[in-house]
Amino acid sequence: MEKIISIMGWETAKMIAGLVGVLVFVVLNALILTWAERKVAGHMQRRIGPKEVGPYGLIQPIADAIKLLGKEILTPGEVDKPLYWLAPILIFVPVLVSFIVIPFDASLQVKDINVGILVILAFSSLTVLSILMAGWGSNNKYALIGAIRSVAQNIAYEIPLLLALLPVIMMTHSFSLKAIVEAQRGLWFVFVQPLAFCIYFITSVAETNRTPFDLPEAESELVAGYHTEYSGMRFALFFLAEYTNIFIVSAIAVTFFLGGYQGPFLPGIVWFLLKSYFLVFVIMWLRWTYPRVRFDQLLNLSWKALIPLAFLNLLVTGGLLKI
Amino acid sequence: MVEKIKEELSSAIEGVEIKEANYRERGYHLFAEVASSDLLNVARFFDERGFYLAALICVDYVEYLDLVYIFSNHASLCKVKVALKIDPARPVAPTISMVFDCAYWYEREIREFYGVLFDGHPNLTYLFLHEGIDAYPLRKEKIPVSDEDKKALGAFRPEEGEDTFFVNLGPQHPSTHGVLRVVLKMDGEYIQSAEPVLGYLHRMHEKMAENRSYLQFLPNTGRMDYLGPMSFNLGYVTAVERLCGIAVPDRAHVVRVIATELNRLSSHLLWLGAYLADLGALTPFLFVFDDREQINDILEAVTGSRLTYCYFRFGGLYNDVDEAFIAGTRAFIERMRSRFSLYDKLVGGNVIFINRTRGIGVIERERARKYAVSGPVLRGAGIPMDMRKTEPCAAYGGMDFNVPVGTRGDALDMYHVRVLEMENALKIIEQALAQLPEGPIMTEKVPRKLKPPKGDLYHTVETPRGELGIYIVSDESDKPYRMKWRVPSFSNLMIFPELAKGNLLADAVAILGSLDLVIPEIDR
């Protein structure tokens, strides 16, 4: 063991251990979130969610995973094979890269890149690409309509996302996530920038394609949107990517606005996870309460409401910082 | 009104003989027999005076085919039956679809079931049936469909366009409320044309009616509209009682009202849940089922069924209600009143819901009249017509309730009209429970084999979806000679292609949901 570390160097060893940890965490997170979503949905609808498989249905996600793995890997006839096969794999790349720079605790960060947030934002734009590949490669009208909607939606909501994060970056003079968390020692940024927090939260719900912005997979209109033609493990990959994405955006919100891993008594990572999962609960809560927003209303909301507000916020912040 | 129409019609069109009919026995006030050449003028006459085409029925009296047009009025009660005799060997009649748009589908249905050619109709193709059917189903003798007729009937081909593509909405679809297929021609996200394709659930109830006695047909009525079966039951039972002149005890009248209003409430609740599920909110669907379970339990304790009730009988009810029913219903009314604020907070006041439904699918009054729209859709469009007020049956005459009317005619107005109707239903049930008299529930002398006197009857009833019209022709035997069911969803669906044109797909789904269709009653 020491021989391997002495060959590679301490930094590389730490990074490899971190990557393995991240992969394990991603899988665990997906399992927990599938169970939590069904339980939260159940209780909000005055019923119990899963209960048969294991106590309180805790083993349900594993049963689902085994079922999905056991399905036939079916490729429809006329699909564009390279696009169709690559899409579910490619949708995971952005989320995994984003995990590298998130500070779970003061010392639990795979690599503290000094342009951390830029890495996350740049890679999260790639999710759009893989959705478009899935929609086009499926050779199916419903999938295509869903993919087109998703592209327009993601592009429209990237801008307010950026604009909502910029004031925080301006206040801390740094892109590094660790520095942003450390800068919240005295006061969390949510009290200084409440509007930015709201805008960021709304746009992140839109970025992850969750209700009320879930037109790309509008079940009652388009069967299943861009993942109509996927079944079995490929569908599971889309599903897992969505849940991991939800966790990532909550983690970023916690890092930027809610003080990251800071908090009294309990170790940092516990606070981080508590805060992140609370925001994940809020995202699920939104899904089970609201109907879907129509497509043109969605774009209007972004271009005519969120972007001007975010710009205003940015200007005011910039002005106040100069004084 | 009746006198005025009689005078004006006899002076406007010469050679037309108008007779007054006994409204109590026949269901219409005036009866006119016209020739083919006068039909279009008669239709225009009624169109100018604000009538709508309630039903278009064809009856096969082997020596001739009788086309029966029933014209009715929104403003005051006046029903006119216009009959046209045509030759069974070469059945041809002029079309009136350019005057009354609802005749467009009524005539297509008669074309494929009877073989009547309508001159000038733009599109006489299959509506319910398909190429495999070799004989005209509703004719009394087996008359085969000739090859050229089959070709003419099967000629529907969607036209391809340059930047457009076709999307099938259905027949398996979470939002079409049954097996309905709509062929949408889309240009990107916008719909250029919508063509519904029916017949996926066609079970030939009207033919079954000709082969079963009146009592044997009773279970079929619940299967036609399985969300509002009590009202279909009520319509059928009161129609046959009217035809035979059977009186019903008062207790039975009041219990019939209670059961029908509970069913109306349950049907509107389901509409609410399903409509929001279409729009993307899945939680109200389950809240609604919670309330419906209470209604189902109450009605199961009385009738024994939870969905397709067969509770009313000719002359009264199947069995009596007891104290537990009355106490349970009262408790349910209390609980339901407190649930309305919950639905208002979760659904009615929600800004996303309001933005999805305001200004969507606006129906103007003229269009509503031309398409013979009825029920909450008609009231949402601004016309305050409710069959329970104009032609009350059972104990509705003694009930005090108002008729909610919308102002804009959009989907949000339909929502508000239905919520107000739910509150009305609670009010009516309370009044009925207070009025419930003691006494028998069944008249004594109902013959085992019902043989109604010769004649025809057009009877209407208000179902949760609109005006249900039952046209029975009796030839003194114990089986009906012809029974036609004029269902509200059929004419309500006809307005959908026009409303969907130029709209987004999401809006089309919202419009389809606001019409509250139940496909089994369309397909019969």
Place this chain on the structure above:
Amino acid sequence: MTLSPSAFIRGAGSLLAGLGVTLKAFFQPVVTSQYPRQLLKISPRFRGHTKLLADAEDPGKNGCIACGICVRNCPSGSIVRVEGEKREGEKRKTATTYILDFTTCSQCGICVETCPSDALGFSADFNLAGYKREDFVFDLVREFEKRKEAS
């Protein structure tokens, strides 16, 4: 989407009201019952498949007199065959075979109503299951005998 501030506040307020409803429901007890571990009470008037009732005077015999009225009146033709015989010293026929094809029965109750000797009633069997269609062709006389032995 030009919004006045009051419309904006009203809209935001409606969204929060909706959230409040679901949060309240989240903490309330469930309204579902966990079938099959919790069985519900079946109302006595529930319409399961029909069954033969005992004769009023002689509870050992079933009340059917094999007149065939129910066979003629059934709208779906679900009552396939009713046969009976007149035994020694008895005033009327007793049914020996009563075949009901439950796959086409619509539980309308016409047979129960029109029976002149009130021999038919509804059972409370709602969780029937079988592997083939023939599992649902019942011989009501045999069911009656089985119930008699069981009690």
